[in-house]
Amino acid sequence: MKKVHTFASDSASLYWHTQGQGPDLVLIHGWGMNGAVWQPTIDILSQHFTVHVVDLPGFGHSALRHASSLKEMATQVLEQAPPHAIWLGWSLGGLVASHIAIHQPQRVVKLITVASSPKFAAEKPWRGIQPQVLTNFTQQLMEDFRLTIERFMALQAMGSPSARQDVKQIKQAVLSRPEPNPHTLLSGLTMLAEVDLRQQLASIQAPVLRLYGRLDGLVPVKVASDMDTWLPKSESHIFQSSSHAPFITETEAFCQKVVAFSGQ
Numbered sequence: 337m338k339k340v341h342t343f344a345s346d347s348a349s350l351y352w353h354t355q356g357q358g359p360d361l362v363l364i365h366g367w368g369m370n371g372a373v374w375q376p377t378i379d380i381l382s383q384h385f386t387v388h389v390v391d392l393p394g395f396g397h398s399a400l401r402h403a404s405s406l407k408e409m410a411t412q413v414l415e416q417a418p419p420h421a422i423w424l425g426w427s428l429g430g431l432v433a434s435h436i437a438i439h440q441p442q443r444v445v446k447l448i449t450v451a452s453s454p455k456f457a458a459e460k461p462w463r464g465i466q467p468q469v470l471t472n473f474t475q476q477l478m479e480d481f482r483l484t485i486e487r488f489m490a491l492q493a494m495g496s497p498s499a500r501q502d503v504k505q506i507k508q509a510v511l512s513r514p515e516p517n518p519h520t521l522l523s524g525l526t527m528l529a530e531v532d533l534r535q536q537l538a539s540i541q542a543p544v545l546r547l548y549g550r551l552d553g554l555v556p557v558k559v560a561s562d563m564d565t566w567l568p569k570s571e572s573h574i575f576q577s578s579s580h581a582p583f584i585t586e587t588e589a590f591c592q593k594v595v596a597f598s599g600q
Contacts, residue, residue: 351397352416353389356382359445359598360418363389366427366451367524368485368516370396372509373426377583380591385598388418392432394520396513404523406531410435414443422598424448427554427580428524431456434533437540444542446598450590451548451580453555454533454566463556470529474522481518485510495551496579505584537566544570545597547590549578571597 353371355378363374371389378387393401393412403409410432422445425433430452437444458464476484489510493502544567548560560572573593575582583590 350393350401350412350416351391353378354386355389356385356387358385360421361385361387361594361598362413362417362421362423362433363387364413364423364425364429364432365389365392365395366429367528368395368488368521369426369506369510370398370513370516372396372512373506373581374583375509376505376587377591380587381594384595385422386418388421390417391513392429392520394517394523396510396516399514399517402517402520402523404519406431406435406527407439409527410439414440417443419443420445422446422448424450424594425452426450426583427452428528431527431531431533434537434540437542437544438533438536441539441541444540446543446545447540448545448547448594448597450583451552451555452546453559454537454563455531456528456555457530463558463562465528465554467529470525474525477518477521477525481521482515485516485521491553492580493585494553494579496549496581496585497577498585499579502579502581502584506581534566540567543597545593546570546572547582547593548572548574549580549582549585550574550576551579554580 365373371391374389381387391398393403423433430449437447456464458466489506490503493499496502548557550557575586578585
């Protein structure tokens with residue numbers, strides 16, 4: 337029997353949803369999104385884990401909170417997170433999970449990053465999002481943040497064979513919860529533009545699994561091989577039919593990878 341617990345958010349706490357039984361697994365969503373994007377994944381993974389899903393500060397049911405830096409975001413998440421867990425972070429969430437693995441290693445049993453990078457912004461020879469794209473997003477955000485979120489949702493699935501359905505699923509999930517805090521959206525874009533964790537990756541003690549989408553337009557698939565230099569002992573897998581959201585495009589295969597890596 338599945339156990340489901342929900343912790344309502346107020347201005348003093350983040351929103352958490354907990355479901356299932358077994359080892360603790362924390363799921364962290366990406367920029368502009370919220371924890372609802374994980375639901376199909378939660379339904380499968382909760383058969384193997386106690387799944388803890390957070391709405392990051394400024395997003396979803398945690399919209400009343402704000403985090404101006406990656407450190408601040410990670411600190412707020414750790415306040416209510418289980419003491420020892422497998423951490424899985426998607427996109428910006430991968431930065432949060434990696435930051436925790438670097439600075440609070442005792443909290444992280446294993447680390448899984450999804451369509452993520454220790455440095456999102458491109459800087460030759462490093463592959464990533466062109467700085468001008470991030471600048472444009474910032475300008476658009478100030479003018480019409482709802483439209484900007486919509487465009488970003490479309491980018492998540494671009495190139496995937498099931499792109500239309502994927503975008504519909506992402507939209508339904510995101511719109512099912514309160515709109516994000518514009519201040520945190522701006523701070524999140526700054527994190528994507530400026531954070532570079534590459535030099536700190538060597539200090540990660542936990543086993544690491546890196547998951548990518550072959551068709552990803554935000555985290556180029558060649559980052560997977562580039563990362564072999566920075567995390568030589570880590571494992572990686574590329575989902576051939578996925579763009580930036582493999583857990584939506586290839587849900588079953590995604591969950592199988594997580595379960596196998598976690599030894600469940």
